[in-house]
Amino acid sequence: MTAHLPSTTPAVIRLTRYTRTELSEILGDGPDPFGVSWAGLTWLDKDEHFGIKLDGRLVAHTGLVTVPLSIGSLETRAVGFGGVAVAPDLRGQGLARIVMTAALEHARTIGPRYGLLFCLPHLLPLYERLGWRQLHEDVVVEQPGETTTVMPLETMWTPLRDGAQWPAGGVQLRSLPM
Ligand SMILES: CC(C)(COP(=O)(O)OP(=O)(O)OC[C@H]1O[C@@H](n2cnc3c(N)ncnc32)[C@H](O)[C@@H]1OP(=O)(O)O)[C@@H](O)C(=O)NCCC(=O)NCCS
Known part of the structure; x- marks a missing residue:
């Protein structure tokens, strides 16, 4: 059943903890809340957590973590977004x-x-609507045991500075994916 939001825009708060408990509060206790277990990947925890609470209940989340990556010959960093979730x-x-x-x-x-x-x-159009762009390059990501794999999910990026363009070249995330 759909619940309705209050008429005023809900505030976003910084969460001091975000564990399986908080994730379950939003998405429930199912075994595969993001539908990505088929990929068999190990994921990176996020460092910073943004949430929305309604009547004391956590109903939305986005996590951030800064990750090193190389794009062609460029060694740089990106802010990885993950764990985006809204209560059903x-x-x-x-x-x-x-x-x-x-x-x-x-x-x-x-x-x-x-x-x-x-x-x-199926989430590409949603994130495009939020200003993100699909990256058509393969992205190599790290996995445990000093192994790497090509990310089987879609990759999207967004500029964090005015005019930032994604450089040409192969993309390798020098961390677990977020
Ligand atoms: C993905 C998820 C977070 C979306 O949450 P939501 O609150 O329903 O999303 P919103 O209502 O804020 O929609 C965001 C925007 O995308 C748009 N949108 C939604 N579905 C769309 C679609 N299929 N095509 C195009 N735009 C779409 C919305 O209209 C909205 O744009 P607007 O503000 O300009 O109207 C939610 O479905 C969820 O928690 N899913 C399970 C967990 C998950 O898969 N998370 C994603 C991990 S990458």
Whole structure:
């Protein structure tokens, strides 16, 4: 059943902890809340967490973590976005936009020129609507045991500085994916 948002725009707060408990509060206790377990990947924890609470209940989240990457011969960093989640009964009412916008505003103050995220193909149009662009390059990511793999999900990026363009060249994330 769909619940309705209050008439005023909900505030985004910084969360001091975001564990499986907080994730379950938003998405429930299912075994594969993001639908990506088929990829068999190990993911990087996020360092900073943005959330929305309604009547004391956590209903939306976006996490950020700065990751090193190389693009062609360029060694740089990106702000990785992950764990984007909205409670099922409150979807389609702009909560992802609100929490992503706050996280993006913060990401613009950290330093890297690019935001980066991985998503399932059906979410490409949603993130495009939020200003993200699909990256058509393969992205190599690290996995445990000093192995690497090509990211099987879609990759999207967004400029964190005015006029930032994605450089040409092969893309390698020098960390676990977020
Ligand atoms: C993905 C998810 C976070 C979206 O949350 P949401 O609150 O329903 O999203 P919003 O209502 O804020 O929608 C964001 C924007 O995308 C647009 N949008 C949504 N679905 C769309 C679609 N299929 N095509 C184009 N635009 C779409 C919305 O209209 C909105 O744009 P607007 O503000 O200009 O109207 C939510 O469905 C979820 O938690 N899914 C499960 C977890 C998950 O898969 N997370 C993503 C990990 S990468």
